[in-house]
Amino acid sequence: MGERMVSVDKKELVYKEFHNIRELLEILMSEHAPSKFKIKAKPDLSWSPPMDVFETETDFVVIMDIAGMQRKDIGVFTDGKILRILGVREEISQAGKKQFHSMEIEVGPFQRFIRIPVPVESQSISTSYSNGFLEVRLKRTFESTEKKKIEVE
Secondary structure, X not given: OHHHHHHHHHHXXXXXXXXXXXXXXXXXXXXXXXXXXXXXXXXXXXXOOOXXXXXXXXXXXXXXXXXXXXXXXXXXXXXXXXXEEEEEEOOOOOXXXXXXXXXXXXXXXXXXXXXXXXXXXXHHOEEEEEOOEEEEEEXXXXXXXXXXXXXXX
16 A cells, blocks of 8 residues: 555656746747747647737737636746746536537636746736736836947947
């Protein structure tokens, strides 16, 4: 019995480590892949909601299609360089015996990492969820990040 518990603990640790590595790889790939060649690492039981990511004159904006969710089941986090959106969409069909003819609505956990390519005020984040769309906005800052040579007088 003791051996079995140890092997279960090892499996859980391996799974958690795999999950952490997958997250890190997704962040690295999203930072270095050209936008039209994004590569996503995806664990077995997750899905990736479609999204639009764009800039306006004043904001960095992400709009994500996550219909059928409740606000309490959505999490949004940022450090100013990466935006992380996660959540769980619950099964929408009624309990009981069913014979499906098509199953296209994805349910379960999801997590998306979005690299923020412009300077933003990470404290200025605002979110809204309406008609199945999550909108996340961060105010852009216009600080110059160019390297500048300063002449010594």
